[in-house]
Amino acid sequence: MSGTGTAPFAFAPGVTAAVDVLAREQPDAPAVIEVGDRPRTLSWAELKAEADRVSAVLLDLGVQPGESVAFQLPNWAECVTVTLGVLQIGAVVAPIMPVFGEREVAMVLARAKARVLVLPRSFRKRHHAEELAAVVREAAASGRTLLVEHVLVIGDTDPSGAPRAGAAPADSSQSGVERGRSAHFGTSEPTLQAWEWHDFDAATAAAHAEPAAIAARRPSETDVAQLLFTSGTTGEPKGVQHAHRSLDLATAMEVAHLGLTTDDRIYIPSPLAHQTGFLYGLLLSWQLGVASVVQPIWDPKVALRQAFGGAHASFVQAATPFLMDVVEAVEGGETQPSSLRIFVATGAAVPRELAERATRVLDTAVCGAFGTTETCLGTLSAPSDPPGSAWGTDGRPLDGIRIRIVDDEGTELPAGREGNYELLSPTLFLGYLDRPDLTAEVFTPDGWYKTGDLGIVDTDGFLHVTGRVKDVINRGGEKIPVVEIENLLFTHPRVKDVAIVAMPDPRLGERACAFVVTADGQEPLGFTEMQEFLAAARVSKYYWPERLEAIEALPRNPVGKIQKNLLRERVAALLAAENDSTALESTEA
Incomplete structure (x- = not known):
């Protein structure tokens, strides 16, 4: 139940470059382990080779440094290769949640100004390629301009012939490309007819990766790496931009805070299209140089039997529903996850009773934390903290981060007093895409980020978030x-x-x-x-x-x-x- 390996070695210029090192020094070690309906493992050498082919395709399509590449993919191994393929040539990942419909997809594509879109032909009873007709109509109705030129469609089966997890049974002799381009839409959508449609597997198989060309496009730490749209529960989502440096630093800070080592394996049930899965799952595994365990379709039994029981995942950061489901599954008779040593609960307030219960039922350290898309994690408890503070609070500031509680006039309050929670961090975002006005609104005159949350800092320095300002009754x-x-x-x-x-x-x-x-x-x-x-x-x-x-x-x-x-x-x-x-x-x- 404890990590005994070594601390990760430092990579420069960032965690994406770590894959180059690992592909050379540990070519056969597992890099990506997909669990579920299509168990699949990629070694570091295989991950690098597949990502290089993705990069080659994108370069052939004219993708430029700083250009956003959109993709709406489940937690398949292919999502990992696309992510690395985009990042390592200095382009910007603009992921779209798999559950998003035409309204949200149209918004992301238009605001990201994406020319290239990668998506599955089908996933979980939806046919994403065919749904682009509705996306085009939604964009037109809402006055949005789509700049899409290329659509890469990932088919229902992979090159080995294995069905991809969640893909619909084959119901046509036509590929997703053919169905998307003509058969399903006819001529009623001229916009779609003008797009170039590509079979992802065929395109990457035919691509000739030039290592020198890819290396020449290696991003700097100040380049934009990610464009992620907030959940938008109170208004239209805002486009959060992060540089490579802030993401690299955020993962390094968590590694140091929790004492993660090369003995750990990172489990990712959260969508890779969300910051929890992307940053504290995938990029964290690259920072450590260890395998990431991805699960395309959530099922607590698959998590317990395959991710923990088979792949021996030891760390996971996920939201309350994941924790609740795993606890209930174990209480219902599933085997306790003996490999799991740390569960960081984020994304939503975790009831303290559930956190305490999970600590007992799973026999693991449940750590409270608090972060936002804009800030990355600001506070985090640790397994070495007193149990009540570890799972009963939202943690303490990570090294290099300062937090404060202020009243409505901006006066800092003493320990134990509730007020507005603000923080100052080196992992802050660059700003909201095309909205400097909204960016300015979330910062105080002295540069602190206003989270919009209410909280208390106790005498031991632990944060207790007591609610959202807008949720106050x-x-x-x-x-x-x-x-x-x-x-x-x-x-x-x-x-x-x-x-x-x-x-x-x-x-x-x-x-x-x-x-x-x-x-x-x-x-x-x-x-x-x-x-x-x-x-x-x-x-x-x-x-x-x-x-x-x-x-x-x-x-x-x-x-x-x-x-x-x-x-x-x-x-x-x-x-x-x-x-x-x-x-x-x-x-x-």
């Missing part, structure tokens, strides 16, 4: 400690998940509504029972939720964050409907 001038009440309700045996949001109130401004997911095999928690539970816990009645709504599942974005904006809209609509019904009854009376 102001009941008649008194703020309700949302996270504290959520954590408490989560401990009720009949509650599987819970979220508390504000509902409008004409007298007090806002009141609290609890949305509760019932635990498996249990009866739904009643409103009176909730009140009795909170009373027994000696919670001030002022803080009790004043409405309870049972819900099958909390709405979450693709990386596990609860979309409280949707819950607020839902309860507001319920109240409006009830008020309309009451008004109608009064009129009839």
Whole structure:
């Protein structure tokens, strides 16, 4: 349960160049292990060779330094080769979440000004190549200009003939290229007809990689590496730009903080299109020089049996739903993951009861952390911290990072006082794409990043995030400690998940509504029972939720964050409907 290997050796000029070193010095060692329906392993030499062929294709298509290359790929091994192929020639990765539909895809393609798009023919009952017709229509309807010239389609089977994980069964003699270009669309979409369509496997197989040409395009540490669009739960997503240096440094800081070594293997259940999977999964594995274990389709049994049981993954950073599912699977009889030594819980607030339970059930260190797409990780606990601080807080600042809690006037507050959480870090982003105005809004006059979160720093220096500023419930001038009440309700045996949001109130401004997911095999928690539970816990009645709504599942974005904006809209609509019904009854009376 502990790492005994050596610390990673330093790479220059960055972690992408590390693959060159590893391909020469450890050519046969595993670099990528794909688990699931299509188990596949790439050695460092194979990863480098495949990435070089991707780079050659992109260079032939005229991709320039600093140009964004978009791809909408699941966690296949091919996503890793595309990522490296883009980065090592100085282009910018612009990943698109696999679950995104035409609206989001059109937005990313237009705003990234992507000329080249890589996507699967199909994945999980969707036909992405064919869906580009709807993307084009969405772009036209929303006034967006698409600059796409080339589409590389990854087929349902790989060159060995093995079906790719999640790909649809073959239903046509036509390839994804043929279906995308003509058969499915006909002539009604002239934009699509003008694009050049390429079979990814055929193009990379025919490519002639010139090592000198690829080496000549090696990026510098200040070049843009990544364009990642935020989840956009409160408005249109913003394009976050990171340089190679900030990403390289962020992974090195986590390695040092947690004491990761070359004995570790990095498990990546989070989408590679999200910062958690991309940075604290893939790039972290390159920083360490160890294998990454990727899983295209989430299934806790596959994770336990293949990622941990077979591939012996020892580290994972992922959001609450992943942790919850693995814990429940082990409690349901699956084998405990003996290789797992550290689980860093990020992406969404982790109920403290779940974190403590996971520590016991999985027999591993569960570490709290807090970061954003813009900042990378700012705080992180460590296995050596006292257990209650390791999983019961959001960690301490990593070396080189400063944090502070300030009031609304910007005055720094002492330990134990709640206020606005800000940080100063060498891993900050370069800015929002084409939006210097929005970039300026998130920084204080003295250069600190405003996270938009509320928090407390305790006397030991650990951060406790208490909620989002926009999620605060102001009941008649008194703020309700949302996270504290959520954590408490989560401990009720009949509650599987819970979220508390504000509902409008004409007298007090806002009141609290609890949305509760019932635990498996249990009866739904009643409103009176909730009140009795909170009373027994000696919670001030002022803080009790004043409405309870049972819900099958909390709405979450693709990386596990609860979309409280949707819950607020839902309860507001319920109240409006009830008020309309009451008004109608009064009129009839």
